[in-house]
Each structure stands twice: as structure tokens, then as C-alpha cells.
Amino acid sequence: MSASTIDSKIFRQWLADGEELAVLDIRHRAAVGYASPLFATNLPADHVEAEIDRFIPRKSVRTVLADDGSCVAEQLVERLSGHGRSQLFALAGGIPEWTKGGLEGLPTFDTPGVDFSLAIRDAKGTPVITVDELVALKGQGADVIVLDSRTVAEFDKDHVPGAISVPGAELVLRFADLVPSPDTRVIVSCAGLPRAIIGAQTLIDAGVPNKVAYLHDGTKAWREAGLAPEIGRTAAYGPASEDAKRFAGEHIARLTEGDSFPRIDAATAAAWAKDDKRTTYLLDVRTPEEFAEAHIPGSIASEGGQLLGVAYRTIAVRGARVVLIDDLLGVRAATTAHWLQRRGFEIAILLHDFQSASLDAA
Template sequence: MDADTFREWLADGAELAVIDIRPSEEVGYASPLFATNLPADRIEVEIDRYVPRAAVRTVLVDGGDGVAQFVATRLAAAGRTDVHVLAGGIPEWTRNGTDDLPTFDVPGKDFSLGIRDERGTPVVTAAELKSLKDQSADVVVIDTRTVPEFTAGHVPGAVSVPGAELLLRFADVVPSPDTHVVVSCAGLPRAIIGAQTLIDSGVPNKVSYLHDGTRAWKEENLELETGATAVYGPVGDAALEVAAQRVEAIAADDEFPRIDVETAQAWAADPDRTTYLLDVRTPEEFEQAHLPGSITSEGGQLLGVSYRTIAVRGARVVLIDDLTGARAAVVAHWLQRRGFDIAVLLHDFDAAA
């Protein structure tokens, strides 16, 4: 298919999966299409996770080397009969630059900057944060990336609390309302969304995001701390009570269908509509117990890089959480503003176990 037809497909609102089949190291952080990266050597084994329905329109994009045509033939033989190849691949798509290209999703950075500009999210620079720490100010840095990212390098003294866990664990990590909370990530998106999540939920603390996160810290010639030095722990009873209040506040203007397990299973089996069953709890909780057919998808990652999991634009997305609903509330609050069709499923995993 040519680029003009592809542009029309990106805008028509019907279900569409776009898979960038280049090697992950070549794609880097994000495809120019903000498509799901599923390398050619893995796609036959893993495509069912990312494109659950075989009948979905699917476009494969390669590096202009013709690999996509070979992959499309293999997928067609396996029963995926609506697979197409973008002529010329990424080189042809980006031939005139990338500034005005339509994308498969709203890039996380663009979305977070829009939220920042709309809400006026407070900010501190790395130099300002260093000054606060030097003055022994009552300040705590919360790093909203995944634990492995945190472990690789973070602002000294920071606490690891992935983005979707913020409301659930905030009272344990920040017991005093007088503490200045600075939310950090590697750059901007997860820090801005994390800070605004806390503000929207009504925490009494002063909340800011760290401009450009750990990147800015290094650019100030400051050393990062490594290792799992301070990671969130079990949620205390008092923190659960506070989290319930915060969830009620952030979800006050949100309306999402609340469904049960039977409905979720029926949706997942629908031959005419794609449904993702995404468990937004921690990977450790998922490993202990989860619903059949669901996949683990840390909520904080969904907020920043949804395209890495949700390959089918126009699909239904069911967010699965425990009965507190704190993670699902945060993720739903932001994803629906990016155009996703969201439903929430709260399940008593303890009782099930």
C-alpha cells in the first residue's frame, strides 16, 4: 500500500494495527509512527499478544529492505488475511522529514506538554532541586519510572514509585503534608503526568516535576545514584484509606463502564471487536494471581508509551486492578483523554486466591 492510502487509514477511525518490524535497537525509543515495535524475528510468535484478533487490518513497516513482504506472506499463511505492507517502509514514510507526519497515537511527550500547558503544572530545575537538597529542605523526589529504570540511575535519595502506584502508596512514602514533592523520570512525560496526578487527586503537599529529569541532573554535572536504594514497600492500612479518598477525587469527573469478569471474557471473545485485558498492577502481583486471558501491563508505562502494548488503534481497553482501583483510576484518567475506549474491572484477587 502507498503512503497516501496509509494516511487515510490512520484517520478513518476503524481498527488498525501498525507494526514496526525493524530490530528494536534500530527503532530506539519510538517509531516515527509511534507504532508497536515487534521485530520480524519475533512477530510470528508474539503477534497474538499485541493484535489479539486475526482479522484486524494490520500494516507492517520495515526499513525499506523488503522484509515486510516476507513476513506478511508468513502471517497470511497462519490465518491473518488482512495484512498489508507500507511501500518503501520507514525511509519512504520519512522522506520529507517527520515534523508533520500523522502518527498512530498521541506521543506521550506531546500529550504531557499539553497537560502541563493547560494545567500550569509547577516545575523545578535540576539546579533548584540541588539547592533545596543542599539546604536540607523538606523535599522528597519520587521517581515514576519502572524499578529497573530507577535502579540503573536516579537522583540521589529518590524513592521509586512507578506512575500508576502514586495514589496507592503516596501516604506511606510522603507522610507529612509539609514535604515538597518533586516528581522525576528520565525526561518529561512521566514526571509531568505524575505530578499532575498528585495535584488532581488533591494531595495537600506542594508538588512539582523535575524538568528533564535525570537527563537534566546529568547535564548539571551531577552524579546519579544507582541500585534499588529506595523502592516502594507494602501498602499500609492508613495509606489505603487515604488512597481511597484520592481515587474519589481524581475520578470525580471521570465516567468509565465498570464491568465484571464475565463481561470482560465475552468482550475478549467478540470476533468483531478487539479488546485488551490489561492488568495494571505490579508485575509481582500479576505473577501471584491474575485473570485468564489478561496480560501484565504496568500502569505507569501505559501512561507514557501506550503504543508499546496497545497495537490496535480503536480497540477497547479493559484496565484490571484490585478492589482499591487506585492504579486503574490513574491510568483511565489520562488514557481516555488520548482517545482510548476505556472500561474498568476491579477484582478481589485475595478472595480468588
Template sequence: MSTSSIGHGTETATNTIDSETLRLWLADGDELAVLDIRPTDVVGYASPLFATNLPADRVEAEIDRFVPRKLVRTVLVDDGDATASAVADALTAAGRTAVYVLSGGIPEWTRDGTENLPTFDIPGQKFSLGIRDERETPSVTAAELETLKSESADVVVIDTRTVAEFTAGHVPGAVGVPGAELLLRFADVVPSPDTHIVVSCAGLPRAIIGAQTLIDAGVPNRVSYLHEGTKAWKQENLELETGATALYGPVDEAARERAAQWVRAISADDEFARVDLATAHEWAADPDRTTYLLDVRTPEEFAQRHLPGSINSEGGQLLGVSHRTIAVRGARVVLIDDPTAARASVVAHWLQRRGFEIALLLHDFETQA
């Protein structure tokens, strides 16, 4: 392999970059993929880069889903153990022409700490706290919620995590409604405008965004988020309830009509291109631009029927951890939903603030093939 100087310092292999070069690439505005190829149990919730975690043993088999275009600059980050070099060689042999290895991996990237490091994606915690501070999103503490419940107040706790997370443990009596489903399911879950809604998750991000979504949409109820979610509940020595005890159900027509009203409210200042399937496929085939076709409905709906070329990216998760699906910075994102657009509108409302270029593709899955 030929050698050249990429970034700073001495000559290195052409597929190796240093930390300073990665900093520049993260800021240059061109398409860029960053893959943390360490094992998932090592990476945990998110890598210091907030990059897509795709373990080394899965990269060759799954990279096309995450980085569809072979020409996109792709940086592999390992644990400093040279694993990335072998993976880069395999990807290059498979026709990917712009694969690079971060010299020294995560240990070198974090050598001086993580406080001022740039990240691939905006951390959900940082983003949600910014929204909370800007909008002054109301909150209640776990102790306050317990008092409300003990006094039989008219309060409903909505847990905005995935069904699996909800099942593992939630505030007793809560209803599981994943974040992007809030507007579509709200009228069925909360029939009274007098009910106090408390939105919960495991900590802060999805609860804050969920509560502010309801507020921005103009639901008539008082809405708060549970500060620190189930974490705070346990810290108060209160027991969590387990199992799929109360989950969202089918959407009736009245709830769908109410959702459409709230969609119009939350989208009043939003402007997103509306595209058809032919245009979406044309974009996806564009050799000069990456496009993701993301179906933001529930996994169950996607399994029953979906558009060719699309992948399921449950809306609430896409909001909280977009880097787990969108591995190419600067890509175009097409959000796919049913004609009510309740899920896509919520996701688009927040993702646009994170710098994503969004378009909507609405499809009647019930009557159209």
C-alpha cells in the same frame, strides 16, 4: 498473488499500500494495527509512527498478543528492505486475512521529514507538554532541587519510572514509585503534608503526568516536577545514585484508605464502565471488536495471581508508551486492578484523553480465586 491498485500510483500487490493510504487509514476511525518490524535497537525509544515495535523474527510467535483478532487490518513497516513481504506472506498463510506492507517502509514514510507526519499513537512528550501547558504544572530545575537538598529542606523526590530504570540511575535520595502506583503508595512514602514533592523521570513525560496526577487527586502537599529529570541532573554535572536504594513497600490499610479518597477526587469527572470477568471475556471473544484485558498492577503482583486471559501492562508504562502494548487503534481496553482502583483510575484518567475506550474490572485478588 493477484494485483490491484491500493492507494495511488501503479498497480501493486494486494498486500502493499503507499504512504497516502496509510495516512487515510490512520484517520478513518476503523480498527488498525501498525507494526514496526525493524530490530528494537534500530527503532530505539519509538519509531517515527509511534507504532508497536515487534521485530520481524518475533512477529509470528507473538502477534496474537498484540493483534488478537485475525481480521484486523495490520500494516507491517520495515526498513525498505522487503523484510515485511516475507512476514506478511507467513501471516497470511496462518489465516490473517488483512495484512499489508507499507511500500518503501520507514525511509519512504519519512522521505520529506517527520515534522507533519501523522502518528499511530500520541507521542508521550507531546501529550505531557499539552497537559503541562493546560494545567500550568509547577516545576523546579535541577539546580533549584540541588539547592533545596543542600539546605536540608523538607523535600522528597519521587522517581516514577520502572524499578529497572530507577535502579540504573536516579537523583540521590529519590524514592522509586512507578507512575500508576503514586496514589496507592503516596501516604506510606510521604507521611507529612508539609513535604515538598518533586516528581522525576528521565526527561519530562512521566514526571509531568505524575505531578499532575497528585495535584488532580488533591494531595495536601506542594507538588512540582523536575524539569528534564535525570537528564538535567547530569547536565548540571551532578552525580546520579544507582541501585534499588529506596523503593515503595507494601501498602498498609491507612494508606489504602487515603488512596481511595484521592481516587474519588481524581475520578470525579470521569465516567468508565465497570465490568465483571464474564463480560470481559465475552468482549475478548467478540469476533467484530478487539478488546485488551490489561492488568495494570505491578509485575510482582501479576506473577503472584492474575485473571485468566489478562496480560500484565504496568500502569505507568501504559501511560507513557501505550503503543508498546496496545497495537490496535480503536480497540476497547479493560483495565484490571484491585478494589481500591488506584492504579486503574490513574491510567484511565489520562488514557481517556488520548481517545481510548476504557472500562474497569476490579477484582479482590486476596480473597477471590
């Protein structure tokens, strides 16, 4: 075993020591699926050299590459070590060696979204509705609305018929525009469980007046019941009205009561990003369209709803500082911070006036 290769025993120690650590699962996306078993950032081997700086901006961070046992990780370590990444290591035997004793008790890089959301459900008693119950309500002409908390792109592929696309971090901000009556029953859906449970509990904890539940197993359950999904952008959130913003401001205060996050400015964020002793992510949690119009230089578009369920797809360095960037209202950042802190992330918030003429779009 070379000096740039570590065995499973050392990897276990690194996962538990609390120091900054980056892990990249470099297998093909189809093989990784929902990130099991590591729940680390998936960056396929043929993308590593071009994109590693985006995911792991500080070159001196301990970084482990895990492959499919093909020794591609060792080859990448050798190539990249000549570009200033002296703390780059390959996991000996890759994922096959890591999992040879079975998955039970196997440590993970990040908390799996399903585990986190189920813990929320069990602790809070989040209400649930099944596909059969939803179909029955619709058949009875009940006043019910389905809010799909996935990304708009996922919604476009398929969704429960009649649902409205509202990514998770947007739920509180857009709620009053989409659900004008307090008597409307609100069902939050996603592809399965995590984002639906978190979305439903967000609305409940924010104190919306409506009866809220999540759809068990979301679109997956809808298809498994033999029901045809709807395809395309049939209904999506629009610009938040002033009434919706007022509603969101009042209700986000209820959700985040007791939360406390440092508020920083753009200059501080830039200084943190240049710190050669600590990794900092500057994550813009607004919509992709807002980010494209204007954003803080050096920040990364990272929808808050995605961070809530699958943070590891963006945050490849455990122990890093995470700066969440939002507009001056800060509803998306507050929602995201509220849940990410409970997953152990160190959070700071940067609220910015993106209408300011002084902003230089990158």
C-alpha cells in the same frame, strides 16, 4: 506493488479513518528508539511470528508492518497470511519512504507521550523545578522528597540520588506511606518529561496537601549537569498500609470526579476478548509481582504507569476496547483510565478480589 503492500497515501487514509487498525514498526529496537516517527508498537522482525498474537489478538484486524526499507515486511506478510491473517499489509518502502518528505505534519499512530504531557502541563500549569534548584534545596537541608515514576527496572539502572521508586500508577496509592508530612515538598522525576509531568499533575489533581512539582528532564538533566546518578534499588515503595489505602481512596475520588467508565466483571471481559468483531485488551495495571501471584486468565501484565506514557508499547490496535484490571480499591485503574481516556482510548474497568480462592491463576 502487490495486493498485500500499501503506499503512504493509503496508509495516511487508514490512520485517519477511525476504524480498527494495527501498526507494527518491525525495525530493530535501537533504530526505533522512542518510537519515532510512527509511535506504533515496536516488535522487531525476528519476534513478529512468535509474538504477534499477543499484540494483535484478533487475526482479522487490518495490520500494517513497517520495516527499514529492506522488504522484510513483505516476506513476513507472505508467511503470516497463511495463518489466518488475511488483512496483513506491508508499507511500501518502509520507514524511509514514509519519512522522505520530512517529519513535519506526518501523522502518527498514537499521540506521542511528550506531546500529551506537554499539553497537560500547558493547560494545567504544572509546577516545575530544575536540577540546579533541586540541588540547592538539598544543600539547604530542605524537607524535599523525589519520587521516581518510571518502572522499578528503569529506576535500578540509575536515578536521582535519594529518590524513591514509585511507578506512576502507584503514586496516589503509596503516597501517604512515603510522604507522611504535608510540609514535605514532593518532586516527581522520570527519564525525561512525560511520566514526571503526568505523575506530578496526578498528585495535584488528587488534592494531596503537599507542594508538588516535576523535575525538568529528570535523570537526563541530572546526568547532563555532570552529576552522578545513584544506581540500584536503593529505595522503593512497599505494601500499602491501611492508612495509605484510605488516603488513596479519598484522593482518587477527587482526581476522577466527573470520570465515568463502565464497570464490568470477569465473565464480561472474557466474552469481549472472544468477540471476533472487536478487539479487546485485558490489561492488568497492578505491579508485576501482584500479577505473578494471581491474575485473571487471558490478561496481560501492563503497569499503569507505563500505559500513561507509552501506551503504544502494549496497545497495538487503535480503536480497541481497553479493560483495565485492578484490585477492589481500584486506585491504579482509576488513575490510568483518567489519563488514557483523554488520549482517546475506550476504557472499561474490572475490579477483582485477587485474594479470592476462586481465582484461577494463569
